[in-house]
Amino acid sequence: AQSVTQPDIHITVSEGASLELRCNYSYGATPYLFWYVQSPGQGLQLLLKYFSGDTLVQGIKGFEAEFKRSQSSFNLRKPSVHWSDAAEYFCAVGVKVMSNTGKLIFGQGTTLQVKP
């Protein structure tokens, strides 16, 4: 069955430090992968996506993610975290349901706290 696992429920980093959020997926076909960010009480904003091609994808706000098929992973990274990055981060995989429809399956989310 398709699934997404984010092993880290909560991560705390100091402002200016580097960040890596882990994501592992299970999907039989070529995955479409996404990272979304959610601020408190808000909807989700797309950070970046991977469909095909270069396995290192760049996103908004200085984030990047690397797709590693051999490890079934799509980890999110940022070289220097800002206090405004504190939020909930969700990894998702797009799965095909029928020929012309599909849906997103989300991981459990990782809460990022940034220390001053």
Place this chain on the structure above:
Amino acid sequence: GAVVSQHPSRVICKSGTSVKIECRSLDFQATTMFWYRQFPKKSLMLMATSNEGSKATYEQGVEKDKFLINHASLTLSTLTVTSAHPEDSSFYICSAPPQAGGRNEQFFGPGTRLTVL
């Protein structure tokens, strides 16, 4: 990027009443929209897929008579929580893919906080 709106952003109602939540795609047409429910500190749980011109597709365990979905046009889907009870209190989020298929990225509304007293 594409914009999805939701109305209302927050609603408080009495137990036993029905509440309607609207989801609109503002600058694109969406033949499919999705409705999620999110509990505090939890991931998004897909409730149903709203299909323009046909019945919604509900995920396993979601009561279709409890959560009525109507995809009235290519830019509007509504979720009605019927005979709401306190356990229905939650954050409801809709989304729409700007491209057909749903496997592609989705744009999310800002969410609706429902509190049932």
